[in-house]
Amino acid sequence: MKLIESHTIGEPTRIIVSGGPELGTGPLSERSRLLREKHDHVRRAVCLEPRGHEAVVGGLLCEPYAPDCDFGIIFFNNATTLGMCIHGTIGLMVTLAHLGRVHPGDKCRIDTPVGVVDATLRNDGKVTVTNVPCYRLKTHVTIELPDWGTIRGDVAWGGNWFFLIDQQGPEISEQNIPALCAFSSQVCAALKQAGITGDDGEEVDHVELFGPPKDPAHADSRNFVLCSGGAYDRSPCGTGFSGKLACLAADGKLAPGAVWKQASILNQVFEGHYEKLDNGHILPHITGQAWVNGETTLLFQPDDPFRFGLA
Ligand code: PYC
Numbered sequence: 001m002k003l004i005e006s007h008t009i010g011e012p013t014r015i016i017v018s019g020g021p022e023l024g025t026g027p028l029s030e031r032s033r034l035l036r037e038k039h040d041h042v043r044r045a046v047c048l049e050p051r052g053h054e055a056v057v058g059g060l061l062c063e064p065y066a067p068d069c070d071f072g073i074i075f076f077n078n079a080t081t082l083g084m085c086i087h088g089t090i091g092l093m094v095t096l097a098h099l100g101r102v103h104p105g106d107k108c109r110i111d112t113p114v115g116v117v118d119a120t121l122r123n124d125g126k127v128t129v130t131n132v133p134c135y136r137l138k139t140h141v142t143i144e145l146p147d148w149g150t151i152r153g154d155v156a157w158g159g160n161w162f163f164l165i166d167q168q169g170p171e172i173s174e175q176n177i178p179a180l181c182a183f184s185s186q187v188c189a190a191l192k193q194a195g196i197t198g199d200d201g202e203e204v205d206h207v208e209l210f211g212p213p214k215d216p217a218h219a220d221s222r223n224f225v226l227c228s229g230g231a232y233d234r235s236p237c238g239t240g241f242s243g244k245l246a247c248l249a250a251d252g253k254l255a256p257g258a259v260w261k262q263a264s265i266l267n268q269v270f271e272g273h274y275e276k277l278d279n280g281h282i283l284p285h286i287t288g289q290a291w292v293n294g295e296t297t298l299l300f301q302p303d304d305p306f307r308f309g310l311a
Helices: 028-038 040-047 086-098 174-194 238-250
Strands: 002-008 011-018 057-062 071-076 107-112 115-121 127-130 135-145 149-157 161-166 206-211 221-226 260-263 269-276 282-288 290-297
Touching: 002 086, 011 040, 011 086, 028 040, 028 057, 028 071, 040 057, 040 071, 057 086, 071 086, 086 107, 086 115, 086 127, 086 238, 086 282, 086 290, 135 174, 135 238, 149 174, 149 238, 161 174, 161 238, 174 206, 174 221, 206 238, 221 238, 238 260, 238 269, 238 282
Parallel strands: 011 057, 071 107, 161 206, 221 260
Antiparallel strands: 002 011, 002 290, 057 071, 107 115, 115 127, 127 282, 135 149, 149 161, 206 221, 260 269, 269 282
């Protein structure tokens, strides 16, 4: 199995470019289910120790199902498959460029389990992704945390489900990463206990905290994102940023087309803006940068008890 490795301002992506499992030719949501139910060892081999680590996001490059698409992708992390991943799509585009399959200026349509996204490899090497339509589902939801009392946030769809919390909890700083992880884990548990879900009862499995930027000339806000597998996102998290844009739009705090600079916990920035759709949802456009940093062949020795990862 061959992988191309990249990182998107610090957040790793490993794309399976050959030797991946055969999942048929159905819709990407169906192939994602098959990957989860029948080939989970592939996800574990790519993401988990001893080869991987908790922050790794993997992607299986495949043929698209939706018409007019150039590529299909199914993302997954240390716990499960993902609906969508924007830092991973930025990583995918530089991976495809590394393979000579896309070139600066190319715009690709990419099929994913939650819909089609567009991605453009710009001449300056950055990538702009136009996400699926996003929206805020619930506003001013309160939860009770054992160590923090009442906390208020919004539920939004950004391609994954997010609970977004503004200026509550530990200060957003690198020194506080363990405390931010602990706080966000309590939020996840409280959401579950209170039965707070996305549409169709889907789990809200990502938590996003916001605070002021370290340098207001550099960014509008700084975030911390805890992903579904319990790892924190080293990037500003493009799907989380999409949820943030949906909330800013719904609150009338950012006009369509106006640029928002979202810094990560590592103080690196994605830029984004949105278009308003007729149904009130938004179409986010997120720009970021990734670098290819490895070409890997996974070997599976039959006597290696951990060839498919530490479960
Ligand atoms: O950038 O959308 C993103 C993402 C999702 C999970 C980790 N990163």
